[in-house]
Amino acid sequence: MRGVSTLEPGERDELLERLEDYYDAVPRSGARTEDFGALTLFVREGQGWPFYARPTRGWRGEVTAAEVNRVRVRQRELGIPESFEWVAETAPALRAVVERSGLAVHAHPLMVLSPDVPTPEVPNVAGGVALRIVGPDDPVLPSALVVPHLAFADPGTGVGVAGVAELAQAVRAAAGDGSVERSAARIRAGLTSVAAAVEDGRALCAGQHQPVGKVSEIVGVGTLPAARRRGLGLAVTAALVADARSRGVETLFLSAGDDDVARIYARLGFCSVATAMIAEPAA
Template identity: 75%
Template sequence: MPRVTSVKLGDRPERVLLDRLERYYDAVPRHGARVEDFGPLTLFVREGQGWPFYARPARGWSGAVSVAAVDRVRARQRELGITESFEWVAETTPGLRAPVEDSGLVVHEHPLMVLDPGAPVPAADAPSGGIRVRTMGPDDPALASALAVPHLAFAEPGTDLGSAGVTELAEAVRARAGDGSVERVVTRIDAGLTSVAAAVEGSTALCAGQHQPVGSVSEIVGVGTLPTARRRGLAAAVTAALVADARSRGVETVFLSAGDDDVARLYARLGFRRVATALIAEAAA
């Protein structure tokens, strides 16, 4: 993959913004992870089940990062039986990509987009056909499907219609029953650490996503639409609901990492602007 062309950071407000995001990136996994220090790198190890965490630059680190440092973290990840992955912002830590790639990992680029403080809540068309968009309480009957649908969405990436539908979603919900995943999210909802929004038909979520507030910043994550329900504006409606909920909690800066440039254009229509490039490194498939 060709090296990313970094977003220019000539003005101080953009640098202040990226520093604010760095503080967020360092803070948010600490609610559910053990932290291991590797000098220029920090490894977050999830306590319990759930989405695996990653390694990233130590907050405030401005020196070089060696291939040996990356290899030490990768060896620890293998020892723990967790995914060998790193996440960082290209413009904030430009010297990390080369040693990560030299260690043998593959780097993927994702547009990092922000809805600035003061920007209006995105306007999105209301879904048709009896679909309702709502933020979800801990007792919502559609919560289990809202947590399962992104897994099916990300298994068939992109914006085109796919094959997984309500039958596959019901199977995914059954497969996750009893694994504690719903209970963990309920605990985070009750603690104000996570908010879930979904486009629901009957008692089934066709599209869902989350935001995770820390102070005045929140990241929108995991917005995914059931592949057979795509091209109906559901992701835009869910994103708008998440922004509205974040603002109601006092969040000023809302940001996200788009899957690719096509997805970034969809978020741009909602008022998000690209400020940098998020990089995710993982082992080759």
């Protein structure tokens, strides 16, 4: 099973329902919710990656433009990003409504690793880089949390400018903001698992998965731009797969940045099953 899923329609519908349950559950360990009828706004408690609004779980009607605009007003009041996320196949009419509100919509391949796909071997990486699951007291945790931010600020798969000096500066800038302590607490509680490719005591690439029961999503896999093209992202993803499987996860999924990134994940056995949508103000 490579690239594109061969699931029957009924199997895919069941899988997407399982993912919708997960999408509704996973933010609740770190956020409060606000009800806007057809939409639920997740508001993070404390610092960290901001959350978003999603279609309310179990809501059977369509999302209206008025509800989208009400959420956007509330997000501005709270000083958080005007961000919406959903799966195109489970809310097919939402894209047009969101675009009419003036937001830009981005589509990403939603990929799942089938339970019958063997756990992939973690690829070897050269140059003295070590792969490891990062514990709550691991000194590499601060750089493992920061490096994805540098990666996403310079998107794509090509080698970029930001290197170890920028990484060290970003770690210093984040010191004292509580992010390390919060992440360490989540690791201890089994809510988050972090994997990193480490060289000279710093994470050149890192990512996470966040299990809820037997479902987990791999998120935030990012490589320091200057360290790209070394296979680190693939290796970290494989390490996260192995860790998730060791924890009893049966349904493992992720959203790829684009089709080029999706082809990398397909090498580990992930298959595209749907389309993850993200809406935000145009740049």
